[in-house]
Amino acid sequence: MKIGLLFPGQGSQFIGMGKDFYENSNKAKEMFEEASDAIKVDFKKLMFEENEDINKTEFTQPAILLFSAIAYELFKENIDFEYSYSLGHSLGEFSALYSAGALNLSEAIKLVHNRGKLMNEAFKDKVGSMMVVLGLDDEVVEEVCKNSNLQVWPANYNSDGQIVIAGIKEDLEKLEPLLKEKGAKRVMLLNMSVASHCPLLESATKPLRELLEEYLKDEFLDVVSNVTAKKYNTKKEALELLPIQLTKPVLYKQSIKNYEDEVEKFVEFGGKVLMGINRKITKKKTIPIVDMKSLEKAISEVK
Missing domain, CATH: 3.30.70.250 (Malonyl-CoA ACP transacylase, ACP-binding)
Structure with a gap:
């Protein structure tokens, strides 16, 4: 089955996300350890225990990406499917890049952690x-x-x-x-202190581009840009699109409409937010993966 891969953004986080994967999968445990080593943060504590950091953007972003990446890897190792494209909402575009082979897990975790810091820095003197x-x-x-x-x-x-x-x-x-x-x-x-996807984040674009230059692979599978609602698959294109993604609006519905005919179903990794939005955009079914039970269900529906 040809599927479109979907990855949610900030606002989809919750305490306990990824715990079922961690408790039932050695692969998930390894990915938690790799992410923790990458930025010296205890992701089990961050994602499983009540804390304030989970809603701070420099921690929210890597936590959501890790959750999505684990859901994707567990899906991928259990089923053969035909990749059409990856599409993420805001932060989710970086999870999509991970799934497309543009970044490894440590690189992706470091990148979005620093992206969150840059976004906070842009708002140090304003709310x-x-x-x-x-x-x-x-x-x-x-x-x-x-x-x-x-x-x-x-x-x-x-x-x-x-x-x-x-x-x-x-x-x-x-x-x-x-x-x-x-x-x-x-x-x-919304309960947020940073205004994403607007000109107020202009100061973060140049340093983000420098980070992208360091981490991104030269070529990868197709990812749909939030900025253009079109596919791209090279580092050169990403270096132009991802920095200005901070200051430009997310064209999510336009992206779905542009490419819905290329897939039979969508699978959302690490959330259910996009499934809800998609019901208002497309007749194509969206299957969410948030735990082992929903993973099994997704596998059975895509086979």
Whole structure:
């Protein structure tokens, strides 16, 4: 079966993620150890025990990537499937690069850990956040942001009627009544201190490019870019796309629509968030893998 590989981004983390894999798979244990060695962080403690670090972006990003990578490796070692492309949402694009062979696990963990640090550094003197808006057309949200004279931008095009805005937290709060006046069904500020995929992260793009130059392989399997909603498979392309991915909106629904005809099903590794979004975009089924039971189910559905 030809499948599209999907990888979720920040916001999909939870305490206990990966624990079932760890307790039932030697491969998972090895990957936990490799990730822990890579950045000198105890990933078992980070992902299994209540703590504040799990929601800090420099730790959230490698934790989610590790969870996704384990789900992918356990799936891959148990079944033969025809790879079509990998697609990640925001941070998930780096998990997708791992699955495509652009990075090994240690490199990917180091990369996203440092990416998180760079994003935090960009917000050391300001408070950012993100806000989900339901029930408005993209064009309406874009127009409200543009005409507001506030530091706010469309950041994630998730599905028709669901868009996420990024910007200065205070400005997002001011934008909320303007969106409701336009008929938004719901406007909800997210619990985040960094505004992803907007110009406020410009300072992080150059140092991220330097890290990518160090870690990326020259060629890899097809990955769909968040920036263009098109496939790429070379280091040269990645060096242009991944730094500006920090400052440009995630074209998720456009990516799914562009390539849904190439696959029979989607498999989401390490989450269920994209499965929920996909129900509003495509008729193609999305199968999530979050533990051993769902892994077995996914394997049986793809055979």
